[in-house]
Amino acid sequence: MKARAINLAKNIGIILAVGIAYYIFFRLTRIGIKCPFNQITGFLCPGCGLSRMLLALIDLNIPLAIYYNAAAFFLLPFWVAVFISYYYEYIKYGTVKMRMWYKAVLVLTFVVLIVFGIARNLTHLGLHYSNNEDFEFSRIITNWRYI
Ligand SMILES: [Zn+2]
Known part of the structure; x- marks a missing residue:
């Protein structure tokens, strides 16, 4: 039991260390991992915005986290x-x-990601964002936090 707990803690520690290294790298360089599906097709996959959602969660910016994914x-x-x-x-x-x-x-x-993956690419629903809209929304949400 103790060996299994230590093994799990090691694995979680490795994942956290990689995540923290990526977080620091991203905060310093603003270079993030781009989605290959999005780069090729221009559409958002169900996972697009996941990293930014986690970054927004770290900042405790819930509306922005919901916006990203x-x-x-x-x-x-x-x-x-x-x-x-x-x-x-x-x-x-x-x-x-x-x-x-x-x-x-x-x-x-599975069901939520399939439905979400389709719905977020229907531009008239307002769920598909460009980089500029992304920035603008981020600014609005950030300002909203301090009102
Ligand atoms: Zn994607």
């Missing part, structure tokens, strides 16, 4: 719940039962 923002608590439950059981027993609600979260994630 609303689907991931609202799915995040479900993913965290599955992660905690799954690894709690793994650490405690060494094996994990695939619970019904894990499958429900997986189906929910």
Whole structure:
């Protein structure tokens, strides 16, 4: 049990270290990872804006986080719940039962991301942003925070 907990902590530590290094690199250079699907097609994939959503969350700017990737923002608590439950059981027993609600979260994630991926590319819904609109919205939201 203790070895499994240490192993998991090591893996989470590595992921956090990479994430923190990317965060520092991005904050210093403003160079982020670009989505290949978006670069090739011009459309937003369901994951576009995920990094910026996480950066906005770090800044505790909830409206901006929702703006960048609303689907991931609202799915995040479900993913965290599955992660905690799954690894709690793994650490405690060494094996994990695939619970019904894990499958429900997986189906929910799949359905939400498909619908969101289509809807955000319908420009008349206002969910498709360009870089300029992105900047403008970011400025508005940032100012709104201090009103
Ligand atoms: Zn993308």
